[in-house]
Amino acid sequence: MKTVARFLIPVFALTSCGPLSMYYQEGASVSRVQTETTQCQVQALDDAPVATQVRQGPPTYWPGRTRCDGRGNCYRTAGWWQPGQIYTVDVNKGLRDRVEAQCMAAKGYRPISLPPCKQRIKASVPAARTTQFPPIGTESCFVKFDDGSFQIITPGQTG
Numbered sequence: 001m002k003t004v005a006r007f008l009i010p011v012f013a014l015t016s017c018g019p020l021s022m023y024y025q026e027g028a029s030v031s032r033v034q035t036e037t038t039q040c041q042v043q044a045l046d047d048a049p050v051a052t053q054v055r056q057g058p059p060t061y062w063p064g065r066t067r068c069d070g071r072g073n074c075y076r077t078a079g080w081w082q083p084g085q086i087y088t089v090d091v092n093k094g095l096r097d098r099v100e101a102q103c104m105a106a107k108g109y110r111p112i113s114l115p116p117c118k119q120r121i122k123a124s125v126p127a128a129r130t131t132q133f134p135p136i137g138t139e140s141c142f143v144k145f146d147d148g149s150f151q152i153i154t155p156g157q158t159g
Helices: 002-014 030-047 093-106 119-124
Strands: 020-024 052-056 060-062 066-068 074-076 080-082 086-090 110-114 141-144 150-153
Touching: 020 030, 030 093, 093 110
Parallel strands: none
Antiparallel strands: 020 110, 052 086, 060 080, 066 074, 141 150
16 A cells, blocks of 8 residues: 555645546556556656657747937837757657557556545545445545545445
């Protein structure tokens, strides 16, 4: 369980108020899904390694200004070019994500994204960490706990 919590804490730090995105298979244990996700991520990294490219955005031209004095004499200052911002891109990221998704699909998982539960739903269900994925529906949502674990709730379902 400590390994599961250690894996989920960084995930929830990034998704504290937003949706929870994960791979899902009804009845599968959360720890098994996490283990197989890691295995697929490692395989994807082997098949589509990080390929960082340094790129530069387009330059921007700032035209000069026209200035006039009180006597009506005008002159124009010179314009200048500002170089584009330099940034890096992993050109294999999209491919790596697809390889991971294909690997997880081959194991019977599908990606899902659940919204956080509203306060009234949280209050109506006793807190219980999800260790095995329950059936989900269009109304399913999640509650996160301080240790990084979560609870999936589907209003109207018991158990």
